[in-house]
Amino acid sequence: MLLQHIPGVLAVELERLSLRDDQPNVVKEVLVAKPGCIEGGKILPAQMVMVDTTSSDGIIVEI
Amino acid sequence: MFAGVGKVQARALHNGHRHLVYITVAGVDGVPIAKDSILYSTLLIGINNVSTSPVRLVSLDSFEALFFWIRVQLLIDPDWQEQKEAIQTQASQKISTIIGFAMYELAPGCHSIRRNCAFTAYSWCAGSGA
Numbered sequence: 001m002l003l004q005h006i007p008g009v010l011a012v013e014l015e016r017l018s019l020r021d022d023q024p025n026v027v028k029e030v031l032v033a034k035p036g037c038i039e040g041g042k043i044l045p046a047q048m049v050m051v052d053t054t055s056s057d058g059i060i061v062e063i
Numbered sequence: 064m065f066a067g068v069g070k071v072q073a074r075a076l077h078n079g080h081r082h083l084v085y086i087t088v089a090g091v092d093g094v095p096i097a098k099d100s101i102l103y104s105t106l107l108i109g110i111n112n113v114s115t116s117p118v119r120l121v122s123l124d125s126f127e128a129l130f131f132w133i134r135v136q137l138l139i140d141p142d143w144q145e146q147k148e149a150i151q152t153q154a155s156q157k158i159s160t161i162i163g164f165a166m167y168e169l170a171p172g173c174h175s176i177r178r179n180c181a182f183t184a185y186s187w188c189a190g191s192g193a
Contacts (some may be wrong), residue, residue, distance in 0.1 A: 003135065003157060008143030008150045015133035031131050035169070036074045036087045036124070045124040046072045046087035048170040051128035051162050060134040061155045063147050 015062075020052050065109065067091060067102045070126070072169035083120040086110065093164045095125040126169055133158065 003012045018026040032045035050057035070089040075082065088106065090096045107123050114121050117142050137154060139147050 003137065003154050004162055006150055006157065008140050008146055009137050009154065010140050011138040013136040013138070014133075015136055016132055018135060020130040020132055024066050025083075025167075031129065032137070033129055033169075036076070036085045038076050038078055038085075039077070043076070043078070043122060043124070044075075045084060045127050046090060047127045047129050047170050048070070048089060048167050049129045049131055050093055050164075050167055051159075052132055055132070057132050058130070059155055059158050061151050061158070062134065062136045062149055 016060075020055070065106055068096070068106065069093065069164065070167065072126075080122060083122050084114075086121065086123045086124065087126050087169055089126045089167075089169060093128070093167060095128070097125065133162075164191050 003009055014027050016025055016027060017031070018024075018028050019031060026033070031049045033049045034044070036046040037044055067090060068088050069091040072087045074085050074087075076085045077083070088096050090102070096106070103123070107121075110121050110123065114124060135152065135154070135158070143150065147192075
């Protein structure tokens with residue numbers, strides 16, 4: 001995403017990248033979604049990783 | 064693409080007794096498609112109309128959203144301090160653009176969002192396995 005390309009930005013520190021229900025202040029290397037599958041005899045739909053636009057905490061840019 | 068449907072994933076599954084084609088859908092802009100919606104009914108009828116196998120069931124579901132949060136801290140050049148709020152807005156918009164719905168994929172195997180070590184880039188990647 002190269003936020004450093006924005007004029008005036010010297011550096012960027014990622015302070016949180018995690019699922020909404022994870023512990024706060026966690027930076028995960030990977031957020032994984034599962035495809036549609038059968039688990040325990042139950043059919044589970046495919047998952048999709050999405051930024052939480054319903055919350056003001058979904059995207060936070062601090063200075 | 065069916066009108067109103069933004070993303071689709073179809074997988075061949077076996078529940079121990081029967082083979083089935085399991086289709087997961089997401090509405091435009093990541094909206095779930097409820098089973099009691101007209102869109103769901105219309106889509107299912109359309110699928111069944113073109114289904115060629117009488118022994119292979121077709122099942123249709125809306126996706127499961129995994130919402131994530133992202134927070135970044137910017138270090139602003141002292142010479143740009145007067146524009147820091149504009150920079151903040153620009154950065155937020157850039158994140159929204161890059162990780163918007165167009166970038167989302169229904170997990171094609173093991174789909175993920177991954178960051179690089181310095182968060183200079185995001186990447187979406189598909190690996191193998193679930």
